[in-house]
Amino acid sequence: MKTLPFADETILSWVETHPTPFHVYDEAAIVVNARRLKAAFAWNKGFHEYFAVKAAPNPHLMALLKKEGFGSDCSSLPELLLAEAVGNTGENIMFTSNDTPQEEFAKARELGAIINLDDITHLDFLEKSTGSLPELLCCRCNPGPLKGGNAIIGKPEEAKYGFTREQLFEAYARMKAKGVKRFGLHTMEASHELSAQYIIDTAKLLFDLVAEISEKIGITFDFVNIGGGIGIPYRPEQDAMDLEAVGKGIEEAYKEKILARGLPELKLYMECGRCITGPYGYLVAKVRHIKDTYRLYAGLDACMANLMRPALYGAYHHITAIGQKGDLAKDRTTRKVYDVTGSLCENNDKFAIQRELPELKPADTVVIHDAGAHGHAMGFNYNGKLRSAEYLLKPDGSLVQIRRAETIADYFATLSYPGLKEG
Numbered sequence: 001m002k003t004l005p006f007a008d009e010t011i012l013s014w015v016e017t018h019p020t021p022f023h024v025y026d027e028a029a030i031v032v033n034a035r036r037l038k039a040a041f042a043w044n045k046g047f048h049e050y051f052a053v054k055a056a057p058n059p060h061l062m063a064l065l066k067k068e069g070f071g072s073d074c075s076s077l078p079e080l081l082l083a084e085a086v087g088n089t090g091e092n093i094m095f096t097s098n099d100t101p102q103e104e105f106a107k108a109r110e111l112g113a114i115i116n117l118d119d120i121t122h123l124d125f126l127e128k129s130t131g132s133l134p135e136l137l138c139c140r141c142n143p144g145p146l147k148g149g150n151a152i153i154g155k156p157e158e159a160k161y162g163f164t165r166e167q168l169f170e171a172y173a174r175m176k177a178k179g180v181k182r183f184g185l186h187t188m189e190a191s192h193e194l195s196a197q198y199i200i201d202t203a204k205l206l207f208d209l210v211a212e213i214s215e216k217i218g219i220t221f222d223f224v225n226i227g228g229g230i231g232i233p234y235r236p237e238q239d240a241m242d243l244e245a246v247g248k249g250i251e252e253a254y255k256e257k258i259l260a261r262g263l264p265e266l267k268l269y270m271e272c273g274r275c276i277t278g279p280y281g282y283l284v285a286k287v288r289h290i291k292d293t294y295r296l297y298a299g300l301d302a303c304m305a306n307l308m309r310p311a312l313y314g315a316y317h318h319i320t321a322i323g324q325k326g327d328l329a330k331d332r333t334t335r336k337v338y339d340v341t342g343s344l345c346e347n348n349d350k351f352a353i354q355r356e357l358p359e360l361k362p363a364d365t366v367v368i369h370d371a372g373a374h375g376h377a378m379g380f381n382y383n384g385k386l387r388s389a390e391y392l393l394k395p396d397g398s399l400v401q402i403r404r405a406e407t408i409a410d411y412f413a414t415l416s417y418p419g420l421k422e423g
């Protein structure tokens, strides 16, 4: 069962004063979850989570997470600038990019970010583009056929990311020869993974590699970064990841594979996005039209521009029908099966296909769950659709706008054409 943490009346009061659609993020719930993650890994003295900025690139959310001690995981220049703006600089930034342009390496160096290289040729590219190598460097490992991937990210050996095993040994030897003093090792092989064992196995793989590389190359590692990819229960029948079990499992592996081998203490880093904000963000929309043809359609005022995951991946997002003042959906006895759509001229623009819901009427409010990560962020302007506002629900119950909705002027901002007006 998936439920909303807000009363129907509360949501209806929001939509009275805030034009739909909009995203709302639950600050108190994000903070509780962030503390839970830290507690699960408190056994590791250097534990650090770098919030994957791409999941929700809003500085208000990043600043909230920074207060909880989280750094920023960035992969582009704008993401680096967002991190800088919230005061995440130096080793509070993990720069995990790929196919990286020179100016992004330059900005990452200027900020003192930890650079996580995606390819062996980037060692020379980084040195040439920035004039030197930093004292601390990390490499992204692609374990190849050693480890089965998962549905979203695919098989590691078919993924564009990271170094092969052989390349890692060569890279650390060259880094050592070039005077790099501190080392990290990273991998990210899964996306939206719900098995605790999978994440524990990822840490094990890195711990074994640390032992092997340390011995062969004669270096010691500062940290391993197990990447992001912890899933969330989008579907009502799914269970949330047991973070405590992941923490415990990795602690046991750490004792066995690092401490028992006499290797020095290693910091454990992570760069999760989805499990940090995903479940605590909601897309609030209204039903615009009900259409009855070969199927029954509920057309919303939101579309793929606001949440692309269902159209892009066929992803399930739970929908709660709220209804309207004096006629709440939960009090309606009839249930019907709908395709819940947006207004794009693109038949993929559906939030749900053949979903049973309480009978919907025009002007009903609906809430789409788990839109707090990879939601607003993925939005696009295809078909002239504009991205919506974002609000932060404060612990005192107030809604604070943290991003305004786009306007037609924003959409036309890159065009210069006589007679083109906003309305």
Ligand SMILES: *Cc1c(COP(=O)(O)O)cnc(C)c1O
Pocket (backbone or CB within 6 Å): 052, 054, 055, 073, 096, 188, 191, 192, 227, 228, 229, 230, 271, 272, 273, 274, 275, 373
């Ligand atoms: C996308 C991404 C993340 C975050 O993934 P989540 O599934 O949101 O946890 C972390 N690191 C890298 C390199 C990524 O590409």
